[in-house]
Amino acid sequence: MMDIKYIRDNAEKVQQNNVNKGYGNLSVEELLDLDNERRDLQTQVDELREQRNQISAQMKNGKPDQDLIDQGKQIKIQLSEREEYLRATDEKFMELLKKFPNMALDSVPVGLTEDENVEVKRVGDQPKFDFTPLNHAELAIKRGWLDQERAVKVAGSRFVYMKGDLARLEFAMFQFGIDTLTDPEKIREIIEGAGLTGKVSEIPFTFVLPPAVAKTAVFEATGRLNRAETTYKIEDEDLWLNASAEHTLSPMYLDEILDEKDLPIRLVGYTTAFRREAGTYGKDTEGFFRLHQFNKLEMESFTTADKSYNEHLFMVAIQEYLMAQLKLPYRVLEKCTFDIGRPNAKGVDIEVWLPSQNKYRETHTADYITDFQTRAMKTRVRRENGDLKLAHTNDATAFSERPLIGIIENYQNADGTVTIPEVLRKYMGNKEVI
RNA sequence: GGAAGAGUGGCCGAGUGGUUUAAGGCGCACGCCUGGAAAGUGUGUUGAGUCGAAAGGCUCUCGCAGGUUCAAAUCCUGUCUCUUCCGCCA
Numbered sequence: 001m002m003d004i005k006y007i008r009d010n011a012e013k014v015q016q017n018n019v020n021k022g023y024g025n026l027s028v029e030e031l032l033d034l035d036n037e038r039r040d041l042q043t044q045v046d047e048l049r050e051q052r053n054q055i056s057a058q059m060k061n062g063k064p065d066q067d068l069i070d071q072g073k074q075i076k077i078q079l080s081e082r083e084e085y086l087r088a089t090d091e092k093f094m095e096l097l098k099k100f101p102n103m104a105l106d107s108v109p110v111g112l113t114e115d116e117n118v119e120v121k122r123v124g125d126q127p128k129f130d131f132t133p134l135n136h137a138e139l140a141i142k143r144g145w146l147d148q149e150r151a152v153k154v155a156g157s158r159f160v161y162m163k164g165d166l167a168r169l170e171f172a173m174f175q176f177g178i179d180t181l182t183d184p185e186k187i188r189e190i191i192e193g194a195g196l197t198g199k200v201s202e203i204p205f206t207f208v209l210p211p212a213v214a215k216t217a218v219f220e221a222t223g224r225l226n227r228a229e230t231t232y233k234i235e236d237e238d239l240w241l242n243a244s245a246e247h248t249l250s251p252m253y254l255d256e257i258l259d260e261k262d263l264p265i266r267l268v269g270y271t272t273a274f275r276r277e278a279g280t281y282g283k284d285t286e287g288f289f290r291l292h293q294f295n296k297l298e299m300e301s302f303t304t305a306d307k308s309y310n311e312h313l314f315m316v317a318i319q320e321y322l323m324a325q326l327k328l329p330y331r332v333l334e335k336c337t338f339d340i341g342r343p344n345a346k347g348v349d350i351e352v353w354l355p356s357q358n359k360y361r362e363t364h365t366a367d368y369i370t371d372f373q374t375r376a377m378k379t380r381v382r383r384e385n386g387d388l389k390l391a392h393t394n395d396a397t398a399f400s401e402r403p404l405i406g407i408i409e410n411y412q413n414a415d416g417t418v419t420i421p422e423v424l425r426k427y428m429g430n431k432e433v434i
Numbered sequence: 435g436g437a438a439g440a441g442u443g444g445c446c447g448a449g450u451g452g453u454u455u456a457a458g459g460c461g462c463a464c465g466c467c468u469g470g471a472a473a474g475u476g477u478g479u480u481g482a483g484u485c486g487a488a489a490g491g492c493u494c495u496c497g498c499a500g501g502u503u504c505a506a507a508u509c510c511u512g513u514c515u516c517u518u519c520c521g522c523c524a
Contacts, residue, residue, distance in 0.1 A: 042484065046493040053493090056505045059452060065504095072504030257444095257481090378481095386463095388481085 001223070001376040002100045004035060014103070020110050020337040021101045031100070034093040041086040048079045098220075101342040102372040108346050111336030117349070118336070123320070124329035126353050131414040135356030136405040137287030140166055142416055146287065158277060158285075158292045162401075165434035169420070170295065170404055172427035174270060177297045177322060177398045181205040181268045194317035199310045205268040205299065210248040212271045213239040218251045221376035223343035229278045245269035245298035246367075246395045253302065253379040258391060260384050264311060265302040268398055270295070288401055289361070297398040304381055305371065308392030312368040315396035316348050319364045322398065326421045328406045329353035331360050343372045352406035363403050366396035 007014050007028060015028045052075050055068050109118045140146035145166035151159040162170065180186045187204045191197055219225040219240050224247055227233070232241040242248050249269045258265070273296045284290040299318065303311050316332070323330045333349040340347035346368040351360035371390035374380070379391045411419045417433045425432060 039484070042493085046484070049493055052505080056452070057455095059505070069504045074504095076504070380481095 001098055001221075001372065002102065003371075003375060004031075004097060006103075007097075007100070008032065008035070014100070017103050017337075018101065020104060020112075021340075021342070022112055022338045023099070023101050023342075026096070026099055031093070031096050034089060034096065038086065038089045038093050041082060041089055045079065045082050045086055048075055048082060051075050052079065098376075102345050102370065104337045104340065104344070105346045105368075107334075108340060109334060109336040112338045114336070114339045116336035117339055118334045120332040120334050120348075122329070122331040123324065124327065124353070126329050127355060127410050129355065129412075129414075133355045133409065133412055134416075135286065136289075136354075136409050139408055139412055139416065139418070140287060148287075156292075158290065160288050160291060162288065165428075166404065166408070168428060169407070169424065169434065170401060172420075172424045173326075173399055173403060173407075174295070174297050175427050176325075176424055178207050178268060178270075180322065180325075181266075181299065181318070181398060182207055190317050190321045191314065193321065194314065196310060196314055196317065200307070200314045201264050201266075203264065203266060205266040208245075208249065208267050208269040210245055210252075210269045210271060212242050212248070212274075214242060214248050214251065215239060218254060218377075219247060221254070222247050222250050222373055223376065230275050232274050232276055241274040242271055243275045244273050244296060245271040246300060249298065249300040250373050250393050250395060251377050253391070254377045255379075257380045257382055257388065258302065260304060260381055263303055263381065263391075264307065267300045268297060269300065270297050272296075273400075287405065289405060291401075294401045296400045299394075299396045299398050301394045302374075302379065302391045303394070304383065305389060305392050308370060308394060309368065311392075311394045312346065312348075312366060312396075315366045315394055316350075318398070319350050319366060319396060323350060323352070323363075323403070325423045326403065326407065328403065328410060328421075330363070330406075341367065343367070343369050345370045345372070352403060353410065354406065355409050361402070361405075363400065363406065364397040367394065369393045369395060 002014075011028045011032065018024055018026050018028070052072065055072050055075070059065065059068055109116055111117070134142070137146065141148070143164075143166070145162065145164050147161040147163060151161050182204050184202065184204050188202050191200060191202060213234065214222075215238050216225070219231070224243070225231055225240065226243075230243050233239075234241065248271070249267050252267075253265075272293060274293050275291075277290060277292060280290060288294070299315055301311055301315070320330075320332065330350050330352050333351065335347040335349055344367050348366040349362050350364035350366075352363045353359075354361050370392050373393050374390045379393075381389050381391045383389055407421060408418045411421065413419060413433070419433050420428055420431060428434070
């Protein structure tokens with residue numbers, strides 16, 4: 001959620017940001033009108049309550065006074081009318097305010113389609129094959145690793161059974177990710193490699209197995225509840241299935257005041273993610289590129305405002321490190337204003353090279369969210385100087401299932417086998433090929 | 435899922451309609467006292483909104499949401515969470 005005080009002071013800039021992020025229909029003027037109305041009403045209500053309290057205080061000492069009781073009754077009537085008006089105005093105000101997107105940093109490229117995303121760099125060589133490479137779905141089905149037909153029978157389209165060595169490889173990859181993120185030595189190595197020494201904390205991540213559901217109000221506070229297109233609701237419960245561990249990690253400190261000396265809090269959470277994928281019919285239907293259900297390892301961190309930007313760069317560095325360790329060819333994109341998403345101030349995507357599609361496809365996102373989530377969640381920090389400030393959150397993918405697609409396509413051999421990336425072999429019984 | 439009990443400032447805990455602007459204690463912060471400390475002692479110590487240059491004023495906040503009343507931590511209704519017991523269960 002945006003800071004109304006910031007909007008009051010920066011009306012034009014906020015309106016321009018709305019336009020840049022594809023929310024040009026949201027009017028700052030309309031919001032500020034509601035804000036003024038709301039504050040006027042609040043003052044009126046406060047004054048009436050003050051009168052009521054004064055009358056009540058007079059009544060404490062002596063016997064009940066009919067005159068005071070009558071005055072109190074008058075105030076009660078006026079107050080309930082004003083309060084109702086205030087409640088309705090406040091509701092309209094909040095409804096509109098919650099729709100406002102976070103301010104994009106000035107460095108974020110302005111653009112209203114994903115074509116405006118800017119490629120920052122390419123890393124790793126695209127493999128050359130002396131045979132015609134299969135796409136990941138063909139290969140996985142051929143090897144008995146993927147059963148879509150039976151999944152359709154049981155659960156419907158966009159669900160799969162993942163089996164055998166591919167399923168094992170997935171857990172190997174996740175274990176590799178967990179081992180890396182919880183290892184102080186590896187964290188230091190990544191920070192050094194990214195030139196962030198002294199700029200970010202060197203404390204490792206804590207591995208978390210979080211709930212996979214969140215209550216409506218909590219999910220809304222994350223700014224990620226998208227009823228129409230993404231999120232599944234559990235019938236007869238006030239619960240939604242998470243579409244990422246972010247949705248249950250970021251609200252962990254809801255309504256809490258954190259101590260600065262305990263920061264940063266770095267978490268890496270594993271859950272199964274559920275997405276309705278409404279509006280993507282016909283897109284990426286082959287294999288397991290876009291499913292209603294997939295597993296994901298997600299990073300989340302809580303910092304003070306002055307540390308959060310470097311924390312974001314650190315998370316991107318981690319993502320690059322993981323991809324580089326797997327020796328997958330990838331590229332890094334600076335996402336444009338439209339593509340970074342409503343809660344983001346900045347966003348980076350990492351895409352893996354897919355030989356079958358002859359292009360790079362998204363595997364990782366890093367979200368720089370500033371205080372947009374913590375304002376709604378009331379997650380604050382007691383600074384060392386005693387100030388109370390909103391915490392900042394950063395959120396980023398460690399591994400989803402998509403890098404597996406990159407692995408089996410880039411590491412495939414002519415005979416249909418797949419060479420296992422070196423760093424994963426120890427998790428696969430030291431096998432070199434599956 | 436059923437039954438009973440309980441939710442009060444950072445923590446413990448008093449409080450069954452108006453001397454509560456939430457007693458008292460612990461912890462914490464800053465003083466006084468002391469050669470220094472302990473003890474003692476004084477002041478302060480939830481968070482939010484709003485007005486104000488500031489000092490400060492006003493309002494709200496006793497799990498949450500409604501209701502009764504001139505007046506609610508206190509009475510009523512709903513709901514959530516926790517504890518104990520029962521049932522079910524990986």
